[in-house]
Amino acid sequence: xxxxxxxxxxxxxxxxxxxxxxxxxxxxxxxxxxxxxxxxxxxxxxxxxxxxxxxxxxxxxxxxxxxxxxxxxxxxxxxxxxxxxxxxxxxxxxxxxxxxxxxxxxxxxxxxxxxxxxxxxxxxxxxxxxxxxxxxxxxxxxxxxxxxxxxxxxxxxxxxxxxxxxxxxxxxxxxxxxxxxxxxxxxxxxxxxxxxxxxxxxxxxxxxxxxxxxxxxxxxxxxxxxxxxxxxxxxxxxxxxxxxxxxxxxxxxxxxxxxxxxxxxxxxxxxxxxxxxxxxxxxxxxxxxxxxxxxxxxxxxxxxxxxxxxxxxxxxxxxxxxxxxxxxxxxxxxxxxxxxxxxxxxxxxxxxxxxxxxxxxxxxxxxxxxxxxxxxxxxxxxxxxxxxxxxxxxxxxxxxxxxxxxxxxxxxxxxxxxxxxxxxxxxxxxxxxxxxxxxxxxxxxxxxxxxxxxxxxxxxxxxxxxxxxxxxxxxxxxxxxxxxxxxxxxxxxxxxxxxxxxxxxxxxxxxxxxxxxxxxxxxxxxxxxxxxxxxxxxxxxxxxxxxxxxxxxxxxxxxxxxxxxxxxxxxxxxxxxxxxxxxxxxxxxxxxxxxxxxxxxxxxxxxxxxxxxxxxxxxxxxxxxxxxxxxxxxxxxxxxxxxxxxxxxxxxxxxxxxxxxxxxxxxxxxxxxxxxxxx
Numbered sequence: 153x154x155x156x157x158x159x160x161x162x163x164x165x166x167x168x169x170x171x172x173x174x175x176x177x178x179x180x181x182x183x184x185x186x187x188x189x190x191x192x193x194x195x196x197x198x199x200x201x202x203x204x205x206x207x208x209x210x211x212x213x214x215x216x217x218x219x220x221x222x223x224x225x226x227x228x229x230x231x232x233x234x235x236x237x238x239x240x241x242x243x244x245x246x247x248x249x250x251x252x253x254x255x256x257x258x259x260x261x262x263x264x265x266x267x268x269x270x271x272x273x274x275x276x277x278x279x280x281x282x283x284x285x286x287x288x289x290x291x292x293x294x295x296x297x298x299x300x301x302x303x304x305x306x307x308x309x310x311x312x313x314x315x316x317x318x319x320x321x322x323x324x325x326x327x328x329x330x331x332x333x334x335x336x337x338x339x340x341x342x343x344x345x346x347x348x349x350x351x352x353x354x355x356x357x358x359x360x361x362x363x364x365x366x367x368x369x370x371x372x373x374x375x376x377x378x379x380x381x382x383x384x385x386x387x388x389x390x391x392x393x394x395x396x397x398x399x400x401x402x403x404x405x406x407x408x409x410x411x412x413x414x415x416x417x418x419x420x421x422x423x424x425x426x427x428x429x430x431x432x433x434x435x436x437x438x439x440x441x442x443x444x445x446x447x448x449x450x451x452x453x454x455x456x457x458x459x460x461x462x463x464x465x466x467x468x469x470x471x472x473x474x475x476x477x478x479x480x481x482x483x484x485x486x487x488x489x490x491x492x493x494x495x496x497x498x499x500x501x502x503x504x505x506x507x508x509x510x511x512x513x514x515x516x517x518x519x520x521x522x523x524x525x526x527x528x529x530x531x532x533x534x535x536x537x538x539x540x541x542x543x544x545x546x547x548x549x550x551x552x553x554x555x556x557x558x559x560x561x562x563x564x565x566x567x568x569x570x571x572x573x574x575x576x577x578x579x580x581x582x583x584x585x586x587x588x589x590x591x592x593x594x595x596x597x598x599x600x601x602x603x604x605x606x607x608x609x610x611x612x613x614x615x616x617x618x619x620x621x622x623x624x625x626x627x628x629x630x631x632x633x634x635x636x637x638x639x640x641x642x643x644x645x646x647x648x649x650x651x652x653x654x655x656x657x658x659x660x661x662x663x664x665x666x667x668x669x670x671x672x673x674x675x676x677x678x679x680x681x682x683x684x685x686x687x688x689x690x691x692x693x694x695x696x697x698x699x700x701x702x703x704x705x706x707x708x709x710x711x712x713x714x715x716x717x718x719x720x721x722x723x724x725x726x727x728x729x730x731x732x733x734x735x736x737x738x739x740x741x742x743x744x745x746x747x748x749x750x751x752x753x754x755x756x757x758x759x760x761x762x763x764x765x766x767x768x769x770x771x772x773x774x775x776x777x778x779x780x781x782x783x784x785x786x787x788x789x790x791x792x793x794x795x796x797x798x799x800x801x802x803x804x805x806x807x808x809x810x811x812x813x814x815x816x817x818x819x820x821x822x823x824x825x826x827x828x829x830x831x
Contacts, residue, residue, distance in 0.1 A: 169425030177438030303412025440468030
């Protein structure tokens with residue numbers, strides 16, 4: 153595809169601050185990769201260019217596209233990084249910075265990155281210590297609050313003095329402090345810490361910021377509208393010395409405010425960089441003119457935005473609105489339409505997507521699709537990295553890398569069973585706390601150095617019928633030396649064999665099919681290692697663990713792999729961002745669902761305005777612009793709520809999409825009242 157006028161202007165602007173407003177379906181990645189290739193052709197050394205995005209998939213795709221544009225300069229896969237641009241997620245960039253200098257903040261250089269499961273273990277331990285019950289504050293709820301606070305830049309000290317207004321906030325702020333102390337004690341950080349600690353490093357040690365910013369002459373930030381405050385400050389610090397910053401994004405697709413993203417960063421870019429050039433990409437290559445017209449009509453109701461208007465040369469059918477008697481019939485009618493379309497057009501199942509606002513909506517659609525024997529995939533179900541077998545193998549590898557990782561050690565200590573029961577684990581944990589050392593150190597200490605409680609615990613372990621602590625320690629130490637000396641696929645497979653994990657799977661599961669599926673998950677860990685090893689010059693166990701930790705926490709990952717199988721796709725509007733489908737059904741187009749009631753009620757009645765639902769409108773806009781050829785918007789006139797049918801109110805967005813805002817029912821929708829025709 154050649155470059156249009158606006159894309160060409162963006163590609164040829166090679167210095168100074170640049171804001172590229174890339175509307176939905178306007179060829180953003182095409183433009184960005186051509187611009188990087190142009191910088192290299194102009195004489196900029198590839199390794200002096202840093203491109204940052206939000207997902208590993210996006211970073212990898214960018215790297216591949218650049219390689220195709222510059223075949224003569226594309227290095228062999230294992231060649232050093234000096235001959236290619238650095239494409240990275242925010243979090244992987246911060247990992248590299250912290251690996252170099254985190255010791256200045258009192259952390260070990262080989263810090264562990266704790267995933268959600270590890271975090272929950274710490275949270276549960278902390279809540280037990282301060283005697284807070286699940287009824288008062290659940291571990292998952294605590295972690296949600298901590299993540300939200302970290303995204304807003306609130307330290308435990310700030311919370312204690314300024315933000316903790318309610319009793320639950322106060323409990324959570326106390327737990328937050330202990331949670332951070334627990335992480336630091338074991339030399340670990342969580343996903344949010346990667347940003348916060350990088351920002352702290354830059355703030356406390358200006359020479360580190362100067363060092364890191366001097367690594368690059370050009371900085372490109374993708375999806376700039378999704379940056380949170382920490383990311384914004386990190387980017388600004390890195391770009392200020394050379395001012396060659398290119399921010400790419402679309403304020404109309406800013407839908408992650410609940411994760412800490414701040415749309416004001418892209419809105420204020422021309423103020424932050426007063427000499428910035430602003431280029432608008434408005435030619436849509438994805439959707440029909442009829443769909444784009446509806447999207448344009450909708451988004452202008454957001455007052456705080458960069459002005460732009462998408463255009464499309466593709467002609468098609470106008471979108472349709474499907475009004476259903478109730479939620480059950482909504483599912484039946486939509487599935488029937490999909491079945492009819494497949495029969496009459498011969499399209500594959502994967503061409504059809506059903507998009508919804510909340511996770512409780514797909515149940516009726518799943519039941520109806522099963523009833524009609526139509527294959528489907530629910531995107532966003534359990535992550536590969538959350539599977540027990542994957543977590544077990546990765547926990548083993550984490551212990552091989554850092555034996556002081558107590559959370560991972562406790563996970564594998566008796567997996568497969570070694571006769572180390574819960575009583576022994578409790579005693580070992582208590583002894584480690586009493587001795588102020590890690591569980592591994594207590595486990596490995598000579599008998600003369602053990603406390604009474606430690607000796608008691610290990611006596612139980614060493615007399616266990618299925619193995620002893622000495623054998624376990626010996627296994628770990630031997631394999632640790634091997635995998636640190638050379639991290640290879642064969643050594644990894646030998647290690648999995650040595651811990652007899654396949655025997656454990658066969659012990660736990662009786663069905664042959666389930667055994668095979670569980671063992672295949674272990675095989676996928678080996679495959680992931682093989683891909684990593686193939687792509688680097690000097691593979692290490694630590695770097696592989698970093699990569700898997702970052703992949704397991706991929707921000708905004710849309711589940712593209714799950715949409716490639718031949719099945720109807722069910723997914724949330726948030727998950728659909730970045731994807732496209734020939735035919736889209738947006739369901740639940742009602743007040744309280746889209747826009748969601750939490751957004752409608754976000755401010756007291758006296759202060760409530762259309763600004764309270766701006767992000768919901770952007771979410772609706774994202775859904776509409778996923779459709780390439782056909783778009784259907786569905787609503788139900790009533791839905792079951794706690795076993796009783798309740799009338800619904802059509803979404804205000806339906807009136808805005810269709811240009812019916814002069815209809816009195818539009819204002820009734822905003823007021824939460826049903827339209828006159830169905831009262």
